[in-house]
Amino acid sequence: MPSCSLGGRIAACLVVVLFSSAQPAPAAPANDVPRIAWLPCDPSLVKENDHEFDGRLSCSRFLAPLDHRQPDGRTIEVGAIRMAARDRANRKGVLFVNIGGPGGHPASLVTGLVSAFQSWDPHDPVHGMKRELVDRYDIIGVIPRGMQGGWTLDCSEAANTVHPFLPTHRDDAHWRQLVADARALASACIRAPEARYISTEQHVHDMDYVRRAIGEDHIHFYGASYGGRVGAWYAAMYPDHIGRMLLDSSMVFPASFRTATYASMDKRQQRFETQVLAPLLADPVRFGQPPDRAALRWAPHALHPAVRPHWYDMLDTPQHLAAALTMSRWLDEDGWHSWKRLATRMAAERMSTDRAAHAALQDAAWDLLAPWLAPPLTTPPTSPEDRYAQSTYLAVLCNDETNWGSEPQIRARADNDAFKYPLDNGVQTFVQLVCASWGPRTSRTPDLDVLAQGQPFLMLHAENDVATPIEGARNITLPKYPNARLITATGTDLHGLFGQTGTACIEHDAARYLLDGTLPMHDRQESVCAFERPDDHPAYYSLR
Numbered sequence: 001m002p003s004c005s006l007g008g009r010i011a012a013c014l015v016v017v018l019f020s021s022a023q024p025a026p027a028a029p030a031n032d033v034p035r036i037a038w039l040p041c042d043p044s045l046v047k048e049n050d051h052e053f054d055g056r057l058s059c060s061r062f063l064a065p066l067d068h069r070q071p072d073g074r075t076i077e078v079g080a081i082r083m084a085a086r087d088r089a090n091r092k093g094v095l096f097v098n099i100g101g102p103g104g105h106p107a108s109l110v111t112g113l114v115s116a117f118q119s120w121d122p123h124d125p126v127h128g129m130k131r132e133l134v135d136r137y138d139i140i141g142v143i144p145r146g147m148q149g150g151w152t153l154d155c156s157e158a159a160n161t162v163h164p165f166l167p168t169h170r171d172d173a174h175w176r177q178l179v180a181d182a183r184a185l186a187s188a189c190i191r192a193p194e195a196r197y198i199s200t201e202q203h204v205h206d207m208d209y210v211r212r213a214i215g216e217d218h219i220h221f222y223g224a225s226y227g228g229r230v231g232a233w234y235a236a237m238y239p240d241h242i243g244r245m246l247l248d249s250s251m252v253f254p255a256s257f258r259t260a261t262y263a264s265m266d267k268r269q270q271r272f273e274t275q276v277l278a279p280l281l282a283d284p285v286r287f288g289q290p291p292d293r294a295a296l297r298w299a300p301h302a303l304h305p306a307v308r309p310h311w312y313d314m315l316d317t318p319q320h321l322a323a324a325l326t327m328s329r330w331l332d333e334d335g336w337h338s339w340k341r342l343a344t345r346m347a348a349e350r351m352s353t354d355r356a357a358h359a360a361l362q363d364a365a366w367d368l369l370a371p372w373l374a375p376p377l378t379t380p381p382t383s384p385e386d387r388y389a390q391s392t393y394l395a396v397l398c399n400d401e402t403n404w405g406s407e408p409q410i411r412a413r414a415d416n417d418a419f420k421y422p423l424d425n426g427v428q429t430f431v432q433l434v435c436a437s438w439g440p441r442t443s444r445t446p447d448l449d450v451l452a453q454g455q456p457f458l459m460l461h462a463e464n465d466v467a468t469p470i471e472g473a474r475n476i477t478l479p480k481y482p483n484a485r486l487i488t489a490t491g492t493d494l495h496g497l498f499g500q501t502g503t504a505c506i507e508h509d510a511a512r513y514l515l516d517g518t519l520p521m522h523d524r525q526e527s528v529c530a531f532e533r534p535d536d537h538p539a540y541y542s543l544r
Contacts, residue, residue, distance in 0.1 A: 036062040036213045045149050046107050056084040066197050068205035076194050078206050079149030080142045081107050083114045087135040094216050095137045100225030102396035103389035106141020126504045129511035142207045145198040146392035156387040158188035165309035166426030167418035182433035198395035199443035204234045224248040224496045236446035244517050245457040248498050252472030254480050257401045265421050267469040279318040287322040288352040300422040304331040319364035339372040398435035399443045456483040458513050464493035478525050485519050492531035505529035
């Protein structure tokens with residue numbers, strides 16, 4: 001019973017984390033002074049009304065070398081979006097931003113961030129400095145190659161096959177089909193010569209191309225999630241032109257793709273075990289479960305194959321897990337017939353001897369069943385923007401990373417994942433197979449050790465972030481870079497903090513650092529503060 005199109009839902013199904021082993025630093029492109037024109041933005045690119053920004057918003061489409069490192073006359077169209085500083089008389093410079101991804105578009109970040117920040121009272125003790133930030137700095141986002149606003153890559157048509165759910169369909173026949181589909185998608189993506197030059201390396205060169213075009217000696221940088229990698233690579237490749245660098249919920253950029261991916265999966269599994277499974281183990285009978293705790297601990301890994309593809313991402317409370325386990329046992333006993341028959345039994349059964357627990361379990365069971373009892377909905381077509389994002393995402397991963405392993409090695413990991421991670425759908429396996437079939441890469445990884453000799457940089461992290469776990473920052477990034485500083489917000493799993501909280505140590509201290517370089521601490525690398533929710537002020541933007 002298929003549930004997840006491994007191609008069509010790549011960007012949604014897989015946390016985006018990648019990094020490859022260091023190679024010799026890429027040669028910098030020629031130090032010419034390119035020219036680019038800034039014009040009104042296309043309404044399809046920036047949907048916000050420019051009157052809010054007093055004519056400060058502009059966009060550019062320009063031809064950049066296809067390969068900055070070895071220019072040979074071939075070019076590719078690249079886009080950028082720019083919000084001019086409000087106070088031109090006291091302008092201080094430029095802040096380049098990256099929303100992450102790969103495949104995140106900077107238009108929403110540039111306009112959303114400026115709209116939010118410029119509405120704050122400059123005297124607000126927590127948020128006022130963000131107003132000064134957009135008053136004094138131009139905010140610029142370079143559009144990643146492959147995305148709307150420049151040359152676009154769309155190989156999504158080859159990803160439309162709906163695959164059987166990998167964790168429960170790992171037999172030889174299904175595996176051969178999965179490999180064939182991965183090879184077909186890779187072939188479709190690399191059909192365009194430009195696809196091999198969609199990478200973090202070339203994007204960083206595009207950023208510096210824009211820097212030179214606007215005549216700035218250096219840039220400051222804010223990057224979220226994968227944007228942390230972009231900032232780190234820029235600092236390594238252009239150490240003389242990087243100023244202050246704020247990395248928000250950054251992936252662990254010194255590590256490999258697989259290390260970062262499995263760190264995220266481990267964190268999610270840890271949260272599941274402590275917040276969802278542990279209450280069942282503490283009182284199994286109340287949740288309608290057999291008292292055998294050893295069997296109960298294993299049960300989420302062995303949900304009936306008829307329902308696991310549909311429920312793997314819905315087991316986020318103890319009640320939902322307990323309801324799923326109970327109905328899965330019924331299917332083990334009686335076999336699969338239909339959603340309607342399963343719902344009929346659920347309505348007739350007593351799910352717990354405790355009245356309140358029974359009511360909660362039935363509510364959770366209806367949550368699990370309801371999507372499949374309603375008439376099938378027509379799946380809306382994937383928008384061009386989403387197709388470009390998925391294609392760009394794949395291109396960056398496959399061009400940046402080389403250490404994917406052989407097909408037998410990838411299959412062995414898939415078998416292990418199916419048993420270790422009950423909340424996983426196997427999409428990362430499909431991505432690994434696509435990239436293993438990608439062929440020659442053009443991207444080179446810079447020497448990231450250069451960052452340790454550079455200016456101090458600041459990182460923000462949520463204590464319980466699952467997408468980019470804080471353990472990577474603490475255990476890998478901080479020891480490797482003594483000049484790095486980390487602010488940790490406890491009590492939250494928010495991915496992307498700056499501008500989305502009411503927490504002074506995040507909002508005030510990060511803005512102050514970007515404005516004048518003041519670090520929140522001097523004698524230690526990490527400072528910790530409790531997360532505070534944003535108030536009802538409308539001046540918040542979202543990275544989602």
